[in-house]
Amino acid sequence: MFKRSLTISDYLLILVNLMPLYGVWFLGWDAKRIFIVYCMETIIIGVINVLKMSFVTLFIKKKDVWENNGGTSIQSGWLFVFFFIAHYGFFVFVQTQLFFAITNMMPNNSLFMKYSKIPQLLGKDGQMMLFIFMAYYAVQSFFTFFSSGKYKNVSMGRLLFEPYARIFIQQFIVILGSFFLVFGASKIFIIILL
Numbered sequence: 001m002f003k004r005s006l007t008i009s010d011y012l013l014i015l016v017n018l019m020p021l022y023g024v025w026f027l028g029w030d031a032k033r034i035f036i037v038y039c040m041e042t043i044i045i046g047v048i049n050v051l052k053m054s055f056v057t058l059f060i061k062k063k064d065v066w067e068n069n070g071g072t073s074i075q076s077g078w079l080f081v082f083f084f085i086a087h088y089g090f091f092v093f094v095q096t097q098l099f100f101a102i103t104n105m106m107p108n109n110s111l112f113m114k115y116s117k118i119p120q121l122l123g124k125d126g127q128m129m130l131f132i133f134m135a136y137y138a139v140q141s142f143f144t145f146f147s148s149g150k151y152k153n154v155s156m157g158r159l160l161f162e163p164y165a166r167i168f169i170q171q172f173i174v175i176l177g178s179f180f181l182v183f184g185a186s187k188i189f190i191i192i193l194l
Contacts, residue, residue: 037130044137046085052145056154060152080157099178103181
């Protein structure tokens with residue numbers, strides 16, 4: 001059996017994720033706002049991943065191995081970056097559309113108007129949590145990717161798919177959790193979310 005010790009970064013991530021749980025259960029925060037922060041956290045992770053991929057492309061390797069249909073070819077690092085933006089962006093788009101449709105938080109049918117209203121939907125609690133998550137992921141990336149030297153040897157393919165486990169889990173949580181929100185069980189939802 002593989003046993004891994006928790007790092008300082010792991011403990012900090014646990015602490016950061018317990019804050020919204022405490023806020024919803026004991027401070028009366030709105031679970032829907034925290035869920036929007038959770039969706040935005042996925043975007044933060046995607047943006048940081050784009051920055052990491054761009055850094056590797058600009059300063060370490062201009063090209064890398066692209067695997068497709070059992071074959072391989074050497075492609076520009078920018079292909080990986082643009083593919084990630086389109087593909088990951090699509091998953092984030094679907095996730096947020098599902099959430100907005102199920103919770104009916106935004107009755108406006110315009111796709112892009114929904115996204116422009118996110119800052120006001122977050123409220124002060126949500127904005128504070130979003131800032132904390134942004135700071136955490138920026139610091140974590142600095143230490144685990146840049147300061148550690150991982151960027152020197154990582155493949156673009158690995159970077160490309162690194163955030164996807166989170167997206168697949170999140171798609172399930174969005175669908176399940178949104179039903180809890182719709183039926184007024186926001187405290188149960190926040191436990192499922194975190």
